[in-house]
Amino acid sequence: MESNIETILQQMMHDHAPIVIGQSDFKESLGYPLPLSYLVILICHKGSALININMQTYTVKIHDVLVLSDDSFALVLKKSRQFEVTYCLIDRSLAADIAFQLPHQLFSFLNDVPRLRLDQDHHVWLSLWLKQCNLINQEAHAYRMLMLKNHLQNFFLKITAHMPTALQRKAQQFSRQEQLCWRFWKLLQHQSKQHRSVSYYAGQLAITPFYLSQICKAVFNDSPKDLIYRQVILEIKVLLSTTNNSIESIASEMNFVDPSYLNRFFKRQTGLSLSQYRKQQGI
Incomplete structure (x- = not known):
């Protein structure tokens, strides 16, 4: 299992890969700020961790989702021995394609709420979404990137559809x-x-x-x-x-x-x- 995100990011940039999907236990990142791609999705599927995101500390446990960007600050403070996440590292070009038709209030919401804690009804949905994401990523044909883009758009639209009403209002209160x-x-x-x-x-x-x-x-x-x-x-x-x-x-x-x-x-x-x-x- 890969755990050195910095090495993976360097390889991603070298290969000009728009997306990299894998698993990490963050063993080598413990106590260090996480290097991040333009857009990052982290899904916890084992154990738990304490992570500081933009100077606020979050407990991350199974089925929690983190959505971060390259200007986020993320520091793994503590983690259990079993802690493991699936990561989706996404470059600027693909992130722009994904965001093309997404509602703008979503981005303000995710900036305020980088850790998403899904209710039990959505645990099965998240597992199936992740399984399908991995399957699409392993395919080798001309439509792979289009399918990944649509699949990731569906992920963010699902978040938008279930944003708490109070937080939607907060997201609309702009300076x-x-x-x-x-x-x-x-x-x-x-x-x-x-x-x-x-x-x-x-x-x-x-x-x-x-x-x-x-x-x-x-x-x-x-x-x-x-x-x-x-x-x-x-x-x-x-x-x-x-x-x-x-x-x-x-x-x-x-x-x-x-x-x-x-x-x-x-x-x-x-x-x-x-x-x-x-x-x-x-x-």
């Missing part, structure tokens, strides 16, 4: 900076096909591009330019993988001056040409 960031995010979801400049979105929010950059860094830990480009790439991926539209048609829909510019933009962001991505998706 002014957070409100502006979520308005920016909603604008992106509706207008990224036509607009790709930071100044445009800053104008829509009646703030300066510099202030938009500041609040995006504070709330999302990303620049608005990166967020815009990521959303544009997601929109292009959807059109490439769910339609038979020509590249010329997609370029027009995404407001690119010509197909070659679209292809250069996509390859610069993903490392793949448009035709390579379509082939990778089995289309």
